Amino acid sequence: MSQSLANMIAENNTHFFEGVEKLLEVWFTRKDGMTSNCDLRKVPRSQLESVMQMVKCEIISVTSNDELDAYVLSESSMFISARRFILKTCGTTTPLCCLPLLISLVQEYAGYDTVQDLYYTRKNFKRPELQISPHRTFEEEASILDQLFPGGRAYCMGSMNRADCWYLYTVSPGRPRYQPNAARHNLPHNKYDYVPHNKVGKARREPDQTLEVLMMDLDQEKMKCFYKSVCPTAAEATVKSGIDRLIPGMVIDDYQFDPCGYSMNGLMRSVPGGYMTIHITPEPEFSYVSFETNVPQKSYKDLISRVIATFGPKQFVLTFFSSVEKGLNFGIEDGNCSVPQYSDFDVEDIQICRLQGYDLTYALYNRFPS
Numbered sequence: 001m002s003q004s005l006a007n008m009i010a011e012n013n014t015h016f017f018e019g020v021e022k023l024l025e026v027w028f029t030r031k032d033g034m035t036s037n038c039d040l041r042k043v044p045r046s047q048l049e050s051v052m053q054m055v056k057c058e059i060i061s062v063t064s065n066d067e068l069d070a071y072v073l074s075e076s077s078m079f080i081s082a083r084r085f086i087l088k089t090c091g092t093t094t095p096l097c098c099l100p101l102l103i104s105l106v107q108e109y110a111g112y113d114t115v116q117d118l119y120y121t122r123k124n125f126k127r128p129e130l131q132i133s134p135h136r137t138f139e140e141e142a143s144i145l146d147q148l149f150p151g152g153r154a155y156c157m158g159s160m161n162r163a164d165c166w167y168l169y170t171v172s173p174g175r176p177r178y179q180p181n182a183a184r185h186n187l188p189h190n191k192y193d194y195v196p197h198n199k200v201g202k203a204r205r206e207p208d209q210t211l212e213v214l215m216m217d218l219d220q221e222k223m224k225c226f227y228k229s230v231c232p233t234a235a236e237a238t239v240k241s242g243i244d245r246l247i248p249g250m251v252i253d254d255y256q257f258d259p260c261g262y263s264m265n266g267l268m269r270s271v272p273g274g275y276m277t278i279h280i281t282p283e284p285e286f287s288y289v290s291f292e293t294n295v296p297q298k299s300y301k302d303l304i305s306r307v308i309a310t311f312g313p314k315q316f317v318l319t320f321f322s323s324v325e326k327g328l329n330f331g332i333e334d335g336n337c338s339v340p341q342y343s344d345f346d347v348e349d350i351q352i353c354r355l356q357g358y359d360l361t362y363a364l365y366n367r368f369p370s
Contacts, residue, residue: 023087250266264278316345
């Protein structure tokens with residue numbers, strides 16, 4: 001049993017687990033642009049374990065290729081490449097608490113001295129009152145990030161007066177440089193330097209895209225695979241559920257929790273830096289599945305269709321980040337629609353916006369009839 005699950009049971013006297021993840025993505029560079037000898041993967045495993053202690057989770061396993069180290073955690077996943085750090089954690093974890101230590105270790109071991117881009121995202125929690133500060137409200141999370149990274153912006157996608165929404169905090173290139181009053185914020189001068197894109201020398205952001213499908217109220221027949229009493233091993237659950245067929249060619253590292261729950265990371269042989277990650281909370285009272293990949297697709301509509309057929313949600317949130325250089329039209333397969341259309345789902349909400357260098361699409365789907 002993870003510490004997050006134990007905490008939730010202890011505080012409530014009832015069994016509950018928050019499957020919704022907090023997703024932190026940080027890109028690093030140097031002010032002088034001399035990054036050829038810099039690599040986040042130089043941070044030692046022992047130091048990464050110290051970071052995870054601050055987050056309140058543990059490393060279970062790791063797989064690697066030439067471009068990426070992928071860690072399965074006791075609460076979701078971590079991915080580390082030469083310049084990008086991704087931490088995705090569920091339960092009552094506290095990922096924002098690790099940022100000062102992470103940045104210090106990156107400076108010491110990896111050679112970077114600047115945060116180039118930072119993204120923090122999450123769906124609304126089912127039980128926010130069970131979270132640990134600073135994660136009980138998005139306002140508190142944004143306040144902490146504002147203190148660390150001047151110039152950041154906080155957004156809410158979806159309807160604020162309805163149950164479902166999705167939060168985003170971003171510090172992106174091209175913002176005017178701003179140094180707040182350090183004494184007022186109780187921060188030393190220049191502790192976490194943020195430099196706009198036009199001041200980072202040769203550093204450039206690679207064209208990329210990331211799809212997330214966040215699913216709620218799952219088909220309980222399909223969820224049976226993720227109980228150890230039905231599938232004793234993760235490998236059996238992966239095959240029996242069809243996860244191994246979602247994106248063929250993945251090198252899969254999977255884990256089946258006791259008595260239930262499932263996590264996997266996949267690394268793509270043919271796509272440098274390509275990954276897939278899935279995390280499953282199967283219990284009917286609070287079932288939740290997240291799917292994420294940055295592997296480019298000929299048909300995103302087909303991929304999403306496979307994902308929702310595999311898990312059977314009654315509702316899902318779709319988010320899609322694409323670098324402006326890609327210029328992808330996400331809903332092009334359905335004529336002029338902004339997002340893919342499915343005959344058994346209504347699109348309840350759509351928002352599209354352009355961030356610094358990225359286009360973001362958000363959509364909320366409900367199964368028809370709801």
